[in-house]
Amino acid sequence: MxxxxxxxxxxxxxxxxxxxxxxxxxxxxxxxxxxxxxxxxxxxxxxxxxxxxxxxxxxxxxxxxxxxxxxxxxxxxxxxxxxxxxxxxxxxxxxxxxxxxxxxxxxxxxxxxxxxxxxxxxxxxxxxxxxxxxVSNDPLNPNSNVYYTGFRPLMLSTAVWVVNEVCGTSVEGTLTVEDVSGILFGPPPGAALRSPGPLDQHRPLLGLNRLLYECSYGNIILKRSNTIILSLSLPCGGTRPNNATWNSTSGACGDNELLGWMEYAVSNTHQVLGIDPSQFRRRVLVLPSASGTGGSLCPSWQQRGSYGCDENQGCDIWVRGERDHLLQWLLAQIGASMLLQPATSSANPSGVNPLVSSGQPTDPSCALGSAEGDYQCFNGPNAFKLLLASPWKQVYDDSNLVVGVKETVTLRPAALSANNLLLVVSKRKPSPSTAPRPLYGQYRAPVGGDAGLPAAVAGRLVLHSVNVDSPPLGLEPGTPTVLLAALDVGQSYRFQPAKVLVRFKSWTPPDKKDVGGVTGGSATVSICRYDGLSETGKCQDGIDNDCDGLTDEDDPDCQTKDKAS
CATH class of the missing domain: 2.40.50 (OB fold (Dihydrolipoamide Acetyltransferase, E2P))
Incomplete structure (x- = not known):
């Protein structure tokens, strides 16, 4: 498709x-x-x-x-x-x-x-x-070392360096190798479930390995055996193989610094420890929030990385070492290395075409969006592009949907089932100059990898679209996703590009046997194709033209002088 x-x-x-x-x-x-x-x-x-x-x-x-x-x-x-x-x-x-x-x-x-x-x-x-x-003729090529392509689980191989010394001065308050290991993999094997001292409110409830596993339904795997985590002492400066210079004392944060630091980490590890980091396809540099000599490294941003990943040379990620955010920032940049773009939100609530987004990573329902502190999985279109999520129900607005006739679908929590999407593929062009847009719907219960969802989207029917006519898949170039709405029970949304109304009809709680509510319940959703925003002018055709549940004379739109029409 x-x-x-x-x-x-x-x-x-x-x-x-x-x-x-x-x-x-x-x-x-x-x-x-x-x-x-x-x-x-x-x-x-x-x-x-x-x-x-x-x-x-x-x-x-x-x-x-x-x-x-x-x-x-x-x-x-x-x-x-x-x-x-x-x-x-x-x-x-x-x-x-x-x-x-x-x-x-x-x-x-x-x-x-x-x-x-x-x-x-x-x-x-x-x-x-x-x-x-x-240029691959097959964007779903199963032979990949760095992408999940839907054929076998992707085993991540990762080298992580934690900068704890800059220009000969130890960095105060920085994360340690042990801290980063805990964020990646949780407590060490055999450790007590809870520290005998005060509860550490900063420690994440799960490691990146488990978050990736749950959000990918077991298809993206991060293991200790395929990961090295090392401390790194950055010198005051250096010269790159291309003759450009870099430094780490003046607060500079240009591309020469980023790439120079990473090149130094790789070469130093090879020379001093005898470890060849080239065998690790993803390389991560955890930068300190503050350094001992020249202030923080890259103080103007928190995360950056590669868009896509090279099958042979791999790809790089740079993140600020903040304990409260490192888990989510790493997930975001791993997503970017798998060709995901920023997850934006709509700047036009009516959902008209063309879709207008904020242009910024403001979607609270996605790791590529405004993840501040807690954690969540990828949104619908991004999970679909990564070949992780598939439609539980896929409809075409011109063939599956009849004007005025509601179709009902039950959605399970997105974090617990790969078959979690309501996907509407539109063939309708709103105008000669605008292409049709797909619509994605997910029920995002705060369970599993979505347990850290913010209140704005937790337990809601979350709707997205993208500014392309065909949803991207696999190794196809990504496109920024657009959050349209997060519906509570009883709320509805008109997606004008496809002339479809989506309604969150009801929520079914978890079974009584599920005392902890870990199954998240289910959402009953109705979808209806309309051909007008009101019934006016079509009061004798026996069709609920505006999908409000009222037909002809039963609709207040027809209780006017237009009733005879």
């Missing part, structure tokens, strides 16, 4: 970019003003840094380029004014051809551009195109 539309889009993008790229190649090769060169590279894409409910920076693009020694060197990309603006089709691990202006780039040892005017470690890109060898 989704794959065909996205595959067609990818093909269209590829050929459009290819034609433009060839034109730029011809111009570049015949230009005497600057020296240009074509590089075949793999990308590293870093998502926008986040501070609470806000994105506080921009996506950045980098390229792994093989050197003369056979090693891969990571360069930052600067796109010229005539280069095509990068989009979500570019992700970590994507292969592209770059036309690089050597005179405006930084020094590249194997390109002999010693007089280059660009900043160290940069490639100045005048044009680019996807490398067809790096």
């Amino acid at each position: 989704a794959g065909a539309g996205t595959a067609s889009l990818r093909s269209s993008i590829f050929w459009t970019l290819s034609i433009r790229f060839m034109g730029v190649v011809l111009l570049a090769l015949h230009s005497d003003a600057h020296t240009s060169k074509i590089f075949d590279v793999k990308l590293v894409v870093l998502n926008a840094p986040r501070l609470g409910r806000q994105l506080v920076g921009n996506v950045s693009y980098h390229a792994r380029k093989p050197s003369n020694t056979g090693e891969f060197v990571l360069y930052s990309l600067v796109f010229g004014p005539n280069a095509i603006k990068p989009g979500p089709e570019l992700q970590t691990g994507t292969r592209v051809y770059l036309i690089v202006d050597l005179d405006l780039s930084g020094f590249i040892p194997d390109a002999a551009n010693q007089g280059a005017a660009g900043a160290s470690g940069t490639l100045y890109v005048t044009s680019w195109v996807l490398n067809s060898d790096g």
Whole structure:
């Protein structure tokens, strides 16, 4: 369903970019003003840094380029004014051809551009195109080391470094290796369930391993045996393999710092401990909230990471080491490494088309949204894209639904059953210039991995959509999800793009045998297709045209001078 539309889009993008790229190649090769060169590279894409409910920076693009020694060197990309603006089709691990202006780039040892005017470690890109060898014809390819593709569970392999010393000075109040291990895996095996001292209110009720397991229904697995957690002492500064410098004392937090710190962690671990971190596909740097010499590292944001993950080189995550939030921030960035975009909320309550979102991670029902303190799983469209959730009921507005006729469905808690979605696939175009939109519905009971849901969405029927006509799946580029509504019992919502009214009819409590309420009960939901917002003008057709439960003369809309119509 989704794959065909996205595959067609990818093909269209590829050929459009290819034609433009060839034109730029011809111009570049015949230009005497600057020296240009074509590089075949793999990308590293870093998502926008986040501070609470806000994105506080921009996506950045980098390229792994093989050197003369056979090693891969990571360069930052600067796109010229005539280069095509990068989009979500570019992700970590994507292969592209770059036309690089050597005179405006930084020094590249194997390109002999010693007089280059660009900043160290940069490639100045005048044009680019996807490398067809790096574009998968099957976005649901089962052979993956870094993505769950629906065929077998994904075993995460993770290296974590906890920065506890900066420029020779110990960081006060930072998390320890033991603290981070507890957040990832819960208390050590054999530990008492409760400390003999005062109850630690900061310790999460579950580890990241259990949260991932429950939110993926056992399909994403984090084990101690596939994880290393090490302390790290960052020096005052250093030079990256691309000749760019980084420091850790002045509060700087540019891409050279992030990538330089990670490169140092990898090389230092290899040299000092004899451990090759390249075997771990996901690498995490836990930054201190405050350092002993120059203030906190990256004080302007709390989390950042890779958009997508390279099958061979893996991907990176940076998070601030705050005990109350680390669990949720790690889940958010793991989601981003699986091609999830920020979970936004609607800026237009009526749900008109086109969908208008806040543009910020403000959805309280998703790890990719406004997760502040507690924890929850992924929202409906994100769980669907990850191939974790599937529709319990899927309807098409033009074939399954008759105007005015209600269809009823019972939904189990999303955290307890993979078959938890109500999915409405719309074929209706509200106007020639707007595409149809899918509608996702979930009953989000505060149980399992959703036990930390905030009150605004806990126990409610949560509705989402996305600004694409076909729901993305698997390795297809993600799109920001849009929270439309969180309905309580008795409330309804009109989704105008599909002309569908969804109502949370009733809630059935857990069975009496479930004393603790861990099964969450169930939600009875009705869905109805309407062809107008009122019955007026259609009072003799025997149809409940506005889906309010009243037909013709029984509807107050018809108790007017329009009754005769």
